[in-house]
Amino acid sequence: MNTKKSGRAAQRRWRGLTTVMAVLLVIALVGQVMVNGFRTDIDKFLGTQSSIVVTDDSVSADDLYTYHSDYNSTKELLDAIEALGEKMSEEGTVLLKNNGALPLTQEETQKVSLLGFSSYYPVMGGDMGSSLAVNVGTDADTVDFVQALNAKGFKINANLQQMYKDLEPYFVTEVASWGGSITYTRITAPSIGGVFTSMEPSQAQMAETNANWKNELKNDNVMIITIARAAGENKDYTPGVAGVNPEQNLNQTDPLGLSDDERDLIAAAVAAKEANGGKVIVLLNNASALEIDEIKNNDGVDAILEIGLPGGYGFYGVADILSGAANPSGHLADTYAVVNANSPAAQNYGNFAWTNGNRDWSMNSTLVEAENIYIGYKYYETRYMDSVLGQGNATSAVGSTDGKAWSYNNEVSYPFGYGLSYTTFTQTLDKVDVDVNAKTVTATVTVKNTGSVPGKAVVQLYVSLPYTDYDKANGIEKAGVQLLDYGKTKELAANESVTVTIVADMQNMASWDSKADNAAGTKGVWMLDAGDYYFTIGNGAHEAANNILAAQGKTVANGMTEDGNANNVKTWKLANMDTTTFSVSKAGVAVENQLADMDLNYWMPGTVTWLSRSDWQGTWPKTYKDLTATDTMISYLDNDIYEITANGDPSSVTFGAKNGLTLADLKGVSDLDDPRWSVLMDQILLEECMIRTGFGGTSSKAIESIMSPLTIQNDGPNGINSYTLGQYANTDKNSGDPCTTTADDPNLSYKFGTMCNETVIAATFSKELAAEYGRVIGNYSLWANLTIFWGCGNNIHRLPYNARNHEYYSEDAVLTVEQGTSYIQAGKEYGCIIAPKHYAFNDTEINRTGISVFMTEQQARENELRGCQAIVEDGCLGLMTAFNRVGIITANAHTGLMVGILREEWGYKGLISEDFIMSANYTVLKEAVLNGVTMTCNTGENSMEAVSGKWTYWTVENVSKDAKLMAALKQAMTWQNYALANSNAMDGLAASSTLVSVRTWYDNVITGMQIVFGVLTLGCAYMYIQSLKRKEN
């Protein structure tokens, strides 16, 4: 009996062990399948390589490496990044108010009291997207405010610092996540549909923690208060009280306005100053414009500094501003309104679901941008000018803060472009030359430092266009004043003068007329109205507006906020309306309407009234919600627009030719008409095109038929933040690579998510600093071997409520595009593909995957698209599209946007990736390829089975009969590889290079597991049988 029992026990044991081994074998076998599917991502995560390029030793390093770094070591590189981060904040911090309190004296820097938890736990980057990479142990370790002040020799009250440390539980933020939450010890931005919760400790909480904290302010009476609002991708501020935590009763009327706890803190500091002397300085730590009129008007507050999100080194610059080591020269990149929710754009901001939405198609909600062209200062200054000029019902109560007649001073705290300095400047507009043939406006401005300390000055050139009866009759809108271009002086010594010459692109003062005839024989063209054009300069848009009004004979008696300087205005008269000068794009293509279907009235006539300055009251936007798509619209909203069919002659599209070229043969060939391009691309296989367009996410993989290298993609924009510097760094000193590192380099762990947010870069109004960032990125790209960088957010700040504004420059298109162009072009010098994103109209994070964005074509072209146009026309090589729809068609499938404007009008030749769209339906792969998209952001195994599994229509059998689609696929791959051939992705490659697959260590581990567990499974099974036999015996 016992023998029988023990025999059965042995059976159970060996059966169980067989099961264990079999399960482990399955893990190894299925794991191999999974590894193959995610190989690229695994390689990136582990820093391994599954394929390598082998090049003949006879090829010289000079032939292999086209691009060279300005630095000899990673230390030099990181030092440059750190120095630039400091410089950005020195020039991008905006001094909004100063009664002489700043700069601090040396003595005052020794008695600083930091107030507000955000002084100790500031917002330095985004919550997701451009989040700060904290670096420790490198040659460029990141610093917060306290660390920066200490490093710069400031002395901070330690007791207050300890008090805030003790108060930490009060401002810990729990952000919900699946299965739990993430804890932040700083303020965070609300999730979509969430509310803002003020975390500033109350006076009672502070007193409870340290009953004598106010006594600390007696001696350390330089009180610096930080008010912060966070930013983040997929985050959002809801306008008005609806956006504030209802459980708090802190008299907060807007998430971007102050709470009572913040007010009380400022009041306590002001009271301490009145009692003990000293200074009260408020730092604004934000990317979305705050409502700060009460701080502006608080005489107890001596100075206000807008510091943005300063990144890992920006607080060094802020410290320099405070101490006077640097003189502020930043200017606001956005209007600071008294009440953000009163703008016309804010009337349509939120989650407005289709009544007949369908999540299968990502058909979720609508956004009707009924404000037309009037966002930011284009609204506030235009309405102001109309109120002075007595036109357009501008002084009606609609949109006013107090419900009475609209008045500029009640609506705007600080205008776009405004900023102070520790010195004073005079600027004189000497001359303006308008050259229609050259399509330029050249302004000559004399700048003189009339103060006593050195400083830099920004020259802002504005234009006011005629607003004519023709415009009113044809629905064309004109901003009263708009930025045309800008420049920045070198540092001017006291009494030093300099002449600044600005050569502006005249296209930026053209207006889109959707109804005019054009050279293409259709409708829609850029036009210049007949009439008087006013050019002026000013410290911001409002001063410019006042100058223009002064030139028109207006004074404070007419309702102006202050008299302008008519002497700084030059006029230019155009006798007749001009619809020919800009009728053909720089790429030689006749322009025409491409976005007519973005106007909701195209689909649903008479639905939308677009805001017009001809009648502010009568056209004031209503909120468009509860829209119902018609059946015709549904036929597009389902995203199945193109049907793959047998068409054309498939044999006319050559694939798989044996022409003997490699991509390296076309290294640096920038002429896409070079016949070698078509010869090379004839070699590519249809399957390669189909897999690469489908699975392009996070890296563009190698293509063996043309020897196109695997190219890593990285996200930003606050630096190449996806991988450490060492992840792909070359440690082979014999490779000839001028940017090699050693394994013991302490900087290999560095992550470059350390630059300030783009709003700070915009606020520098310095194209040179933008370019310097591009150069640093380019150098970093060479050392890190990271080529493609989604690093130039160029969507427009339609409203401050978009919590992702930190990744975009400004509310103004010209400031956006000029900074972006300077940046991208500088990076290109090093072979780095810095790509703008998100093309286009990614104006909100609410339902961004699928939201339908509606606007007029004039609005689209003069705001958002103008913020991208010059970047593309100047030859950028990469671009990321948007999540959202353009009207009812997903951006990736919108032919007018993607082909008509981007590829044809602007002549774009580079690669295009979709954003992180995972839905097979919403990816619209076939439509995207037809519209010039070169890759989606999906990943998968390098096989047709895998890509066909994701998109069932994407089979060789289907596509090979569709000549149109085949040609589009080949064209997409041509653009993709053209971009790579003109980038540093080609460094290390020669025409003779070959791609060799290699086994990684994890491949060996998996194979080993398969063998071991296979053997053990069989062994255990064998033992089971043996136990069975023993039992039978």
Added chain:
Amino acid sequence: MKKQSVGFILSVVTVVAALVGLVGYLINCGTNYFANLGVDSAVVGCTVAAIAAVIVYVVVNMKGVQTWADVLPVVAAALLMAATLLLVNTRVNAIAAVMTFENNAKNMADLVSCIVGIAGCLVATIVAVISSFFDTVKE
């Protein structure tokens, strides 16, 4: 019931967990966010086959221990492991997207059934492995 052993209970738990995983997966396939991914026949096939194997194993042994049936718990556990991994494989990109770029209440709600599906299959696998060390009936 007096004849039933620990293995029986574990087998029942295996079947229940696998059913939970399967139902969770099928529900997930019908959610808006994940519907585009379709239904993976391999996941369904492996899970169903595993459930069938366990049931057959239990039923056969109730009529007396059959040595040949000892292969069934091995097969069941292996199939459940395969189903779990294949399910993860089809969902990992989408999970990453929902947790980050496309994080909102609706998508997170859709994610719940996905997690239930994966968890159910994984629990079933683990319990199946454990149960293979036990008989379903007492000797």
